[in-house]
Each structure stands twice: as C-alpha cells, then as structure tokens.
Amino acid sequence: MNIPFNKPDIRQEEIESVVEVLKSGWLIQGKYSAQFEEEFCKFAACRHAALVSTCTAGLHLSLMAMDVRAGDEIIVPAQTHAATAHVVELMGATPVFVDVDKHTANTTADRISAAITKKTRGVMVVHMSGIACEMDDIMSVAESKRLFVIEDCAHALGTFYKGKHAGNFGVSGCFSFYPTKHITTGEGGMAITNDEKVFSAIKITRAFGIDTPPELRAKPGVYDVRKLGNNYRLTDFQAAFGLHQLRRFQTGNLAHRKRIARKYIGLLDACRDEVAFNEFMEDCSYFFFPIYIKNKDRDQIMLFLKEKGVGVTVHYATPVPLMSYYRNKYNLKEGMFPNAEYVARKQISLPMQPTLQDNEIEYIVAMLKEKIYG
Ligand SMILES: Cc1ncc(COP(=O)(O)O)c(C=O)c1O
Known part of the structure; x- marks a missing residue:
C-alpha cells in the first residue's frame, strides 16, 4: 500500500474554478476572496x-x-512549528518558551502564568493536532x-x-x-478576529500599508501609505479553490475525520500497553491522529511504517527552543522543556486525510502492531 500523510482532497470542481479565475484575468482580491472570507466567517462564527x-x-x-516592539516578551509554547516563534523574532521581540501538557501537547495557563514578567505583552497559543487549549483558564490569566x-x-x-x-478567544486566530x-x-x-481595529490593521498591512484598495480609489493609482506593511495577499484563484475545500469540509470531511479517529481508537484499544493516545473528543478537528510509543524505539517504528508505505510524521521532532537558532541565541538546553521533549521523542502522527478508507486504517494499525509486537 501507499498511504501518503494527509494527502489533499482535490476534485474537479476546484480545478474548474481555478481555470475560470485564470480565464477571467482578475487574479487578486476578487469576488472569490470576498466570498471565501464571508463563508469562513459564517463557519467560524467570527466577525x-x-x-x-x-x-x-x-x-x-x-x-x-x-x-509589538523590540524588548517585548511574547510567550510561545515549546512544542509548535518554528513559525509561531519566528514571527515574534521578526518583530524584534523575544519569544519566551513554555512547556506543554504531555497528553495534548498544548500549553497551559499555569505554565503561561509562571513565565510572565514585566516585559510580557502577549501569548501565542497553539491548538495542537486540533485539540483546543483550555481557553477559559488561559484567557483569565491573560x-x-x-x-x-x-x-x-x-x-x-x-x-x-x-x-x-x-480563533475567537484571542485578538486573532490564524489558520x-x-x-x-x-x-x-x-x-x-x-x-480571523472579532476586533474592528485589529481587522482594519491586518487588512491594511497585508497589502503594503496602502490606505485605499484599487476598487475604492477616487483617482486610479493614487493612494497613501500610513503604516509599514508587507505583501501577504492570496490570489483569487486560490480563494476559488479554497471555497470548495471549505464547503466540502463542512458537509463531509470534518465528520469523516472524526470517523477515522474513532476507527483508530477502536483498533488501537488492544495496544494500550505499548501505545498511548487520547480518547475520542467531539470538539477536536483531528488534523492528524497523535499516538505516543511508550516503551519501544519510536524512530524504528516510524521507519518501519515508512518502509511499508505508510506516510507518518512527528509534530514536532525537535521542540522549537532546542532548534539551533533559538538554542544558541537564548542559551536553551535539553531538560528545560521535559514534556515537549517527551512529545518530540515519543509521538507519531498518523494520517487523517478525508480520502482515507477503512482498509487503509486497518493496514496502518496492523503494520504498527507488527513492528511493536512482531
Ligand atoms: C502550528 C503551526 N503554526 C504555523 C504554521 C505555519 O503555517 P503556514 O505554512 O501556513 O505559514 C504551521 C505549519 O505547518 C503550523 O503547524
């Protein structure tokens, strides 16, 4: 078998909509971008x-x-993608890393609370693998x-x-x-955001800090720049593509992910002596299915699965503070983030694509069992 990790579900409707936009000649911030934003707002129930x-x-x-300015401290979970910390560095601010919970890989209010200093301005949280952080506790500390x-x-x-x-708890949520x-x-x-000022700032800075978009300019080509910005726009053909993805996610793919999770849990039930995993959570969106190898060598198991055609990965194999850039800059060491390090050493992300079939899930778990018990 060949089961890639999280292969995208791309259908003819996506392809046709991209072609339609390309033929139209209006490639940036067109009607599909506006529609995608509108439908996303409805789905996430944000403003x-x-x-x-x-x-x-x-x-x-x-x-x-x-x-955010130089000298500000921003609290960042140790188990995340480098991007979560990099953006803090790009602002000239300092990421202050905090450990995570061993079972969810999410950071917690008590860890955040312990890291607060006079310089702390904000907190980045990551809802790892689709499990929500305990937002009531985190928001009350913040x-x-x-x-x-x-x-x-x-x-x-x-x-x-x-x-x-x-995404509705903080000042913004980024997908x-x-x-x-x-x-x-x-x-x-x-x-996404529910804050008018944050929304306006994001819209302006995603397009160079320009005060008026082309369609609202009184005179063509005439505009002012009142703040620093970047070019962080998406194309309209990507938006047209994304609309189909979002609609299918709502009408079937999210539910299918939950079915896959239940199936994994059922099949893994017999392996609890060697494999740890979370019980089914209805509110989890199952970006992937995380398992933790209790006693055996995780890397050997991963390599075996790869050899058997199963696309697996780790989220994440090195905690961000232990990556060379951060380790060297902030003098960080092994042992400072024990739970993040545990996740990095023990976790495997099993695939969760909406096209995954029952026989493929059965094969993945059979191969896992073969290596662990074989
Ligand atoms: C937790 C987390 N944050 C941020 C990112 C960056 O996302 P993007 O590639 O869309 O910039 C990723 C990417 O995989 C991620 O896993």
Whole structure:
C-alpha cells in the first residue's frame, strides 16, 4: 500500500474554478476572496476574516496589529512549528518558551502564568493536532495581566471549545491552508478576529500599508501609505479553490475525520500497553491522529511504517527552543522543556486525510502492531 500523510482532497470542481479565475484575468482580491472570507466567517462564527498568503503571514500581521516592539516578551509554547516563534523574532521581540501538557501537547495557563514578567505583552497559543487549549483558564490569566492572546489555529479548523470555534478567544486566530492541513489552497491562510481595529490593521498591512484598495480609489493609482506593511495577499484563484475545500469540509470531511479517529481508537484499544493516545473528543478537528510509543524505539517504528508505505510524521521532532537558532541565541538546553521533549521523542502522527478508507486504517494499525509486537 501507499498511504501518503494527509494527502489533499482535490476534485474537479476546484480545478474548474481555478481555470475560470485564470480565464477571467482578475487574479487578486476578487469576488472569490470576498466570498471565501464571508463563508469562513459564517463557519467560524467570527466577525471578520482576512485571507492571507500563509498562516505565518497572519500571525505576523496579528503581532504588527498589536504594535509589538523590540524588548517585548511574547510567550510561545515549546512544542509548535518554528513559525509561531519566528514571527515574534521578526518583530524584534523575544519569544519566551513554555512547556506543554504531555497528553495534548498544548500549553497551559499555569505554565503561561509562571513565565510572565514585566516585559510580557502577549501569548501565542497553539491548538495542537486540533485539540483546543483550555481557553477559559488561559484567557483569565491573560486578562488579569492585560496580555493579548493570539491563537495559532494552523491545526484547528473545525476545532471548538465550549461551543465556540477556535480563533475567537484571542485578538486573532490564524489558520493555515498548507497542503497537509484540513483544507488547502496550496499555500494560504486566514486571520480571523472579532476586533474592528485589529481587522482594519491586518487588512491594511497585508497589502503594503496602502490606505485605499484599487476598487475604492477616487483617482486610479493614487493612494497613501500610513503604516509599514508587507505583501501577504492570496490570489483569487486560490480563494476559488479554497471555497470548495471549505464547503466540502463542512458537509463531509470534518465528520469523516472524526470517523477515522474513532476507527483508530477502536483498533488501537488492544495496544494500550505499548501505545498511548487520547480518547475520542467531539470538539477536536483531528488534523492528524497523535499516538505516543511508550516503551519501544519510536524512530524504528516510524521507519518501519515508512518502509511499508505508510506516510507518518512527528509534530514536532525537535521542540522549537532546542532548534539551533533559538538554542544558541537564548542559551536553551535539553531538560528545560521535559514534556515537549517527551512529545518530540515519543509521538507519531498518523494520517487523517478525508480520502482515507477503512482498509487503509486497518493496514496502518496492523503494520504498527507488527513492528511493536512482531
Ligand atoms: C502550528 C503551526 N503554526 C504555523 C504554521 C505555519 O503555517 P503556514 O505554512 O501556513 O505559514 C504551521 C505549519 O505547518 C503550523 O503547524
């Protein structure tokens, strides 16, 4: 068998809509971008959504909107993609890494609380693998210290916490449409917010800081730049593509991910002596299915699965503070983030694409068992 890790579900309707936009000649910020933002808002039940070129761009724009400066400290979980910390560095601010929970790989309010200093301005949270962070606790710490929270929702499309979609708790929530994610546009992302000022800042800074978009200019080509900006726009053909992805996610693919999770849990039930995993969570969006290898060598198992045609990966094999750039710059060492290091050593991400069939899930678990018990 050949089962790639999180292969995107791309259909004829996506292909046709891309061709239609290409033929139209209107390639940037057209009707599909507006429609994608509108439908995304409805799905996430947020006030505003801004389409951006990547999740990283959305996170960067969110920090710009909060006017983060050199000398500010921003709390970042140790287990995440480098992007969550990089955007803090790009602002000239300092990422202060905190450990995560061993079972969810999410950071927690008590760890955040312990890392707060006089210089702390904000907190980045990551809803790892689609499991929501404990947002009530985190928001209450943040609010009591007047800190902003930015939600890295790269894993969290379709993730809910107490009935509210992820991304609605902090000043913004940023989603990724990278090919392995819940939905894709190739590269792409969405920044959502319920704050008028943050929305306006994100919209302006995603397009060079220009005050008036082309369609609203009184005279062609005449505009002012009132703030620093970047070019973080997405194309309209990607938006047209993404609309189909979002609609299918809502009408079937999210539910299918949950069916896959239940199937994994059922099949892995007999392996609890060697494999740890979370029980089924209805509010989790299952970006991938994380398992933890208790006693055996994780890397050997991963390599065996790869050899057997199963696309697996690790989220993430090196905690960000232990990557050379951060380790050297901030003098960070092994042993400082024990749970993040445990996740890095023990975790395997099993595939979760919406096209995954029952026989493929059975094969994945059979191969896992063969290596562990064989
Ligand atoms: C937790 C997390 N944050 C941010 C990103 C960056 O997303 P993008 O590639 O859309 O910039 C990723 C990418 O995989 C991620 O996993």
